Amino acid sequence: xxxxxxxxxxxxxxxxxxxxxxxxxxxxxxxxxxxxxxxxxxxxxxxxxxxxxxxxxxxxxxxxxxxxxxxxxxxxxxxxxxxxxxxxxxxxxxxxxxxxxxxxxxxxxxxxxxxxxxxxxxxxxxxxxxxxxxxxxxxxxxxxxxxxxxxxxxxxxxxxxxxxxxxxxxxxxxxxxxxxxxxxxxxxxxxxxxxxxxxxxxxxxxxxxxxxxxxxxxxxxxxxxxxxxxxxxxxxxxxxxxxxxxxxxxxxxxxxxxxxxxxxxxxxxxxxxxxxxxxxxxxxxxxxxxxxxxxxxxxxxxxxxxxxxxxxxxxxxx
Amino acid sequence: xxxxxxxxxxxxxxxxxxxxxxxxxxxxxxxxxxxxxxxxxxxxxxxxxxxxxxxxxxxxxxxxxxxxxxxxxxxxxxxxxxxxxxxxxxxxxxxxxxxxxxxxxxxxxxxxxxxxxxxxxxxxxxxxxxxxxxxxxxxxxxxxxxxxxxxxxxxxxxxxxxxxxxxxxxxxxxxxxxxxxxxxxxxxxxxxxxxxxxxxxxxxxxxxxxxxxxxxxxxxxxxxxxxxxxxxxxxxxxxxxxxxxxxxxxxxxxxxxxxxxxxxxxxxxxxxxxxxxxxxxxxxxxxxxxxxxxxxxxxxxxxxxxxxxxxxxxxxxx
Numbered sequence: 001x002x003x004x005x006x007x008x009x010x011x012x013x014x015x016x017x018x019x020x021x022x023x024x025x026x027x028x029x030x031x032x033x034x035x036x037x038x039x040x041x042x043x044x045x046x047x048x049x050x051x052x053x054x055x056x057x058x059x060x061x062x063x064x065x066x067x068x069x070x071x072x073x074x075x076x077x078x079x080x081x082x083x084x085x086x087x088x089x090x091x092x093x094x095x096x097x098x099x100x101x102x103x104x105x106x107x108x109x110x111x112x113x114x115x116x117x118x119x120x121x122x123x124x125x126x127x128x129x130x131x132x133x134x135x136x137x138x139x140x141x142x143x144x145x146x147x148x149x150x151x152x153x154x155x156x157x158x159x160x161x162x163x164x165x166x167x168x169x170x171x172x173x174x175x176x177x178x179x180x181x182x183x184x185x186x187x188x189x190x191x192x193x194x195x196x197x198x199x200x201x202x203x204x205x206x207x208x209x210x211x212x213x214x215x216x217x218x219x220x221x222x223x224x225x226x227x228x229x230x231x232x233x234x235x236x237x238x239x240x241x242x243x244x245x246x247x248x249x250x251x252x253x254x255x256x257x258x259x260x261x262x263x264x265x266x267x268x269x270x271x272x273x274x275x276x277x278x279x280x281x282x283x284x285x286x287x288x289x290x291x292x293x294x295x296x297x298x299x300x301x302x303x304x305x306x307x308x309x310x311x312x313x314x315x316x317x318x
Numbered sequence: 319x320x321x322x323x324x325x326x327x328x329x330x331x332x333x334x335x336x337x338x339x340x341x342x343x344x345x346x347x348x349x350x351x352x353x354x355x356x357x358x359x360x361x362x363x364x365x366x367x368x369x370x371x372x373x374x375x376x377x378x379x380x381x382x383x384x385x386x387x388x389x390x391x392x393x394x395x396x397x398x399x400x401x402x403x404x405x406x407x408x409x410x411x412x413x414x415x416x417x418x419x420x421x422x423x424x425x426x427x428x429x430x431x432x433x434x435x436x437x438x439x440x441x442x443x444x445x446x447x448x449x450x451x452x453x454x455x456x457x458x459x460x461x462x463x464x465x466x467x468x469x470x471x472x473x474x475x476x477x478x479x480x481x482x483x484x485x486x487x488x489x490x491x492x493x494x495x496x497x498x499x500x501x502x503x504x505x506x507x508x509x510x511x512x513x514x515x516x517x518x519x520x521x522x523x524x525x526x527x528x529x530x531x532x533x534x535x536x537x538x539x540x541x542x543x544x545x546x547x548x549x550x551x552x553x554x555x556x557x558x559x560x561x562x563x564x565x566x567x568x569x570x571x572x573x574x575x576x577x578x579x580x581x582x583x584x585x586x587x588x589x590x591x592x593x594x595x596x597x598x599x600x601x602x603x604x605x606x607x608x609x610x611x612x613x614x615x616x617x618x619x620x621x622x623x624x625x626x627x628x629x630x631x632x633x634x635x636x
Contacts, residue, residue, distance in 0.1 A: 155610060160572065169485070254483060
């Protein structure tokens, strides 16, 4: 989406960073810029400052034809406001109009998981699939249902909150205020919790890595330990992979998609996560012997998926 | 779908009965015929005999313009075969072609829950909704997702198997061979199981109704007892209603529909079932305070929904 007159920029704004990039018509990223997200205890305009700064830096001297924003929060169905964002100071923020005023070009807005799914549908792992589930595993679980390349948005724009489907009655407490949510058993947070619990019972290289304080264990540490063959780390991955498969089986029973794409930071673990998930999906999916069980594959576009999908929305608003 | 030259007939074939009817263009049923389903231990052609007999009786002297069949089983995505039906002798049966040969008119074929959902979308409780979940509670739970009045069929034609989403890890064994499926906690079977368990602990009119043998308790008995104010029967309904709400909250988190329609035989209990479901939906749905929570309403077309939806498919194949 570059032409002689200007560029289209996609921006992904999450709890920790703002990533902006010029995206061409083939979904390729030609130039990027980053900012640190100011956090949720600042005024909203400070977050908007970071966003506008990253867009300007990515665009450089080129004129802006349009900007797509992928936001880590609930976006209203009209694509005008961020209703609520757990890690940002936005509550009902009329972000689209505010940014159009500041940037002087059309702005489109969508949820980050929807944007990542759209990018995978057009240029990544879900390309050509008639229907696909996108499951985004980061701190928690987000996602989207793709039908003929389009994201199902729902009446509130809140479809795809897969992480808050209850899988264990009376189970682990969740940040959402309820308990037993899927993301409490299969996510970056769950990976770290599993590793901490297992470390108390078995020797692990994590004990050295975290300098003796299990509270200091992080997801990247567990990933590194698993790569070194550490059994605690591998069991922690096997457990979240198993739960990924169980929850996916529920969604496949309901929606019978052609493909399941797993993205987000945790999916970088690849088959260490996906193999136990595939096994659990086959074991727990109803009628598995009488149906084509969908492939469960890793997303292809990595951390740029949200930014690319936001830029796609400028040219092809749904 | 009656005109000077002939009629369109819809047929619903379940485990116990075959119901055929002439359906007009407004979804009205003008003439019906019934047969008893021969069961699953007969040859397939005997079931087809019952089906053809019911169609012929419903049509009477009028020519057949087309026949739509709603089957209680898995129908392939092309609408040609019944792949598997738990209560019928069909396994990969090429029902569409067989019936076209015998009836001498075009035949269309779909799953019964999909047909019921289509009928409710065009002429019943989901009319005008952009998106709706249809949850069909009978012996188990079936259902469908309606998007702009169309049923999501899925890659295998198996979308909507909501009853086999796992809600309790290691829970009640299910006829599907797995355990903890939603329909083990919220269905006609679950209602009867709950009532039997409660009867062992508390006095109940059900003890007289079933002549002392809890094994003889049936769903209609529990309904009658609840209407008389029996506490055991009311608790049995409250429990399946509560689980209806919990499972619905999972689907609403994932799909954010505008409306939830509850049909099937058990839904005849109305608010006795739906009030506890509505309360549980509000309590367990993620972000309920930040969204429009969909209405949960009873289906309108009753036991004729499948037949009507099958007939609709003749005129408007999806």
